[in-house]
Amino acid sequence: MNLVVCLKRVPDTETRIRIDASGSVIDPSGVKYVISPYDEFALELALRSKEATGAGEVALLSLGDSATQETLRKGLAMGADRAVLLTGESGMDGLATAKALAAELEGADAPLVLFGVKAIDDDQQQVGPMFAALTGRACVTGVSSFLVEEGKVVCEREVEGGSETVEATLPAAITITKGEHEPRLASLKGIMAAKKKPLEEKPAQAVASRVRVLSLREPSARPQGRIVGEGADAVPELVRLLREEAKAL
Amino acid sequence: MANLLVVAEARDGRVGGASREAVSLAASLAGPLGAEVEALVVGGPGVSADAGSVGAAGAATVRVAEHEALAEYSPEGYTQVVVEHVRGGDYVAVLFSATTQGKDLAPRVAAVLDVPLATDVTGVEVEDGVLVIERPISAGKAFARLALDATPVMASLRPNVFPVTEVGGEAAISAYTPDLDASSWKVRVLERKQTGGGSVDVAEAAIVVAGGRGMKDPSNWNLLESLRDAIGAGAALGASRAVVDAGWRPHGEQVGQTGKTVAPTLYIAVGISGAIQHLAGMRTAKTIVAINKDADAPIFNVADYGIVGDLFEVVPRLSEEIAALKAGG
Ligand SMILES: Cc1cc2nc3c(=O)[nH]c(=O)nc-3n(C[C@H](O)[C@H](O)[C@H](O)COP(=O)(O)OP(=O)(O)OC[C@H]3O[C@@H](n4cnc5c(N)ncnc54)[C@H](O)[C@@H]3O)c2cc1C
Numbered sequence A: 001m002n003l004v005v006c007l008k009r010v011p012d013t014e015t016r017i018r019i020d021a022s023g024s025v026i027d028p029s030g031v032k033y034v035i036s037p038y039d040e041f042a043l044e045l046a047l048r049s050k051e052a053t054g055a056g057e058v059a060l061l062s063l064g065d066s067a068t069q070e071t072l073r074k075g076l077a078m079g080a081d082r083a084v085l086l087t088g089e090s091g092m093d094g095l096a097t098a099k100a101l102a103a104e105l106e107g108a109d110a111p112l113v114l115f116g117v118k119a120i121d122d123d124q125q126q127v128g129p130m131f132a133a134l135t136g137r138a139c140v141t142g143v144s145s146f147l148v149e150e151g152k153v154v155c156e157r158e159v160e161g162g163s164e165t166v167e168a169t170l171p172a173a174i175t176i177t178k179g180e181h182e183p184r185l186a187s188l189k190g191i192m193a194a195k196k197k198p199l200e201e202k203p204a205q206a207v208a209s210r211v212r213v214l215s216l217r218e219p220s221a222r223p224q225g226r227i228v229g230e231g232a233d234a235v236p237e238l239v240r241l242l243r244e245e246a247k248a249l
Numbered sequence B: 001m002a003n004l005l006v007v008a009e010a011r012d013g014r015v016g017g018a019s020r021e022a023v024s025l026a027a028s029l030a031g032p033l034g035a036e037v038e039a040l041v042v043g044g045p046g047v048s049a050d051a052g053s054v055g056a057a058g059a060a061t062v063r064v065a066e067h068e069a070l071a072e073y074s075p076e077g078y079t080q081v082v083v084e085h086v087r088g089g090d091y092v093a094v095l096f097s098a099t100t101q102g103k104d105l106a107p108r109v110a111a112v113l114d115v116p117l118a119t120d121v122t123g124v125e126v127e128d129g130v131l132v133i134e135r136p137i138s139a140g141k142a143f144a145r146l147a148l149d150a151t152p153v154m155a156s157l158r159p160n161v162f163p164v165t166e167v168g169g170e171a172a173i174s175a176y177t178p179d180l181d182a183s184s185w186k187v188r189v190l191e192r193k194q195t196g197g198g199s200v201d202v203a204e205a206a207i208v209v210a211g212g213r214g215m216k217d218p219s220n221w222n223l224l225e226s227l228r229d230a231i232g233a234g235a236a237l238g239a240s241r242a243v244v245d246a247g248w249r250p251h252g253e254q255v256g257q258t259g260k261t262v263a264p265t266l267y268i269a270v271g272i273s274g275a276i277q278h279l280a281g282m283r284t285a286k287t288i289v290a291i292n293k294d295a296d297a298p299i300f301n302v303a304d305y306g307i308v309g310d311l312f313e314v315v316p317r318l319s320e321e322i323a324a325l326k327a328g329g
């Protein structure tokens, strides 16, 4: 069965964010980019699923600028079979992104499409379920592992205070959260092979964004904290401060 | 008159605190917008019994969609009910809570209604009659102020951010039974497992007690459980990725960039160094306490109060003192 993994190129988790002079975009200079971590988990699960069933392909799909080619190559090096880059803007309007991805997959043989639970740049946590709603697919969010069976996918999902096993009819879209499987590192062989794998680049179907960024700001600085003291003897003073000053207890 | 709709969340028949926060926020926006606040509660038979609690937080009317097939959250059933409800009314804005359920539901509803959505929102204001939304991006490394060019404006609100103001109002409650065909749903829950430790999720807890690699061994978590229990209801356990990856704690407890984002009133970090990816998930907590034996640990840079010392001495004492405080009233 064919699997599609939607990947987003995002700043590395260590990156310091700087707001550029216009005040409404992140300054891209000096930023190192990676596959969004949850998308990497999704790719890992897709590769495991393909390895378990031995059939079908794992395709990657991304909406982004041309530099996203590099990100997709990393995914190919991990083991995906081919990639499609839709060039266009992936901004804060997740619905616009979902529409562009849905347009590309319309009519495609893609019974199961995987998303990260969220992209760690905009933290919107919405593209996967929006894509599913647009395409009439069954959708399960926050999946930590899954098993493809005849005509359906069985998912383990985290919920408040526990977990649940959920079954969804194919075609489906699922969003992946961190589970037990660490994403594999690309091997040297994988990196070499990735250079020859198909990576198609084409313009995304234009969808106007209806989310306008008016401005960005840095988080308010936390007031300078203090060391209350050393060891267990400092505890009574801490409790007093929490109660009287912070009113947190 | 266009109204503000809050999609309230009922769990085990009770309307959650996060929904009351959303209703309270809506009530504060209602005046400037010249709107009234309406709440929609979706749930199983009997859920209307607790629906009045959102009236006290400022809802003028409460509509309750009751159906056996809605007793447990069903993405398809809930989406259908909310979509039909929004279509049948005239709303300037539709607000959800960014709980696990709200994060699952809101994007589906937005996509079906073809309106954009702002998630995990931390600020909403009315400027020149228009709603302006603020939300964190890059795990709180920056905040974006947004305008959504669509009606209704749709947003999910981060729990624990907006205060609940009791206005003591009484809502006009009316229940109805939506027309649903559960047999057409494509997603079915086969099994539910509770992981114990209380039902407060770390992402929604008012107080979080989080442990890291400094705890040395999973068996030592009894110390943190005692601390949580001493604090009482509303407290939950959290964890760093290091201990989750080591298999010491369940994934659902992980706080940080690849875990949950939490904004509790109090976050107690025990034996956690404060890596940037961990801070990403908890830096917006109102008060942060760090307990670490290394005075140079980066966690102290964001902590309001720190104790430098051995957690195995500090934590039991802290549990004792807090228990004594609670007992003393
Ligand atoms: C892509 C990516 C995503 C990540 N996402 C996350 C995430 O979501 N959440 C997360 O937490 N991490 C995340 N990490 C990992 C992060 O970088 C750190 O490795 C991790 O947070 C460290 O966990 P820790 O603080 O428990 O352990 P350590 O860094 O080992 O710190 C242990 C601390 O305990 C203290 N200590 C030891 N013994 C005692 C004692 N007896 N008394 C008191 N203090 C003691 C030490 O001084 C030390 O400061 C991510 C990393 C990457 C690359």
Ligand SMILES: Nc1ncnc2c1ncn2[C@@H]1O[C@H](COP(=O)(O)O)[C@@H](O)[C@H]1O
Pocket (backbone or CB within 6 Å): A006, A007, A008, A009, A036, A038, A039, A061, A062, A063, A064, A090, A094, A097, A114, A115, A116, A117, A118, A119, A120, A122, A123, A124, A125, A126, A127, A128
């Ligand atoms: N520009 C994009 N290209 C491909 N996939 C994307 C893009 N943006 C978001 N996604 C997918 O949607 C998931 C959720 O993103 P978001 O809703 O933005 O948090 C991501 O983890 C990706 O799997």
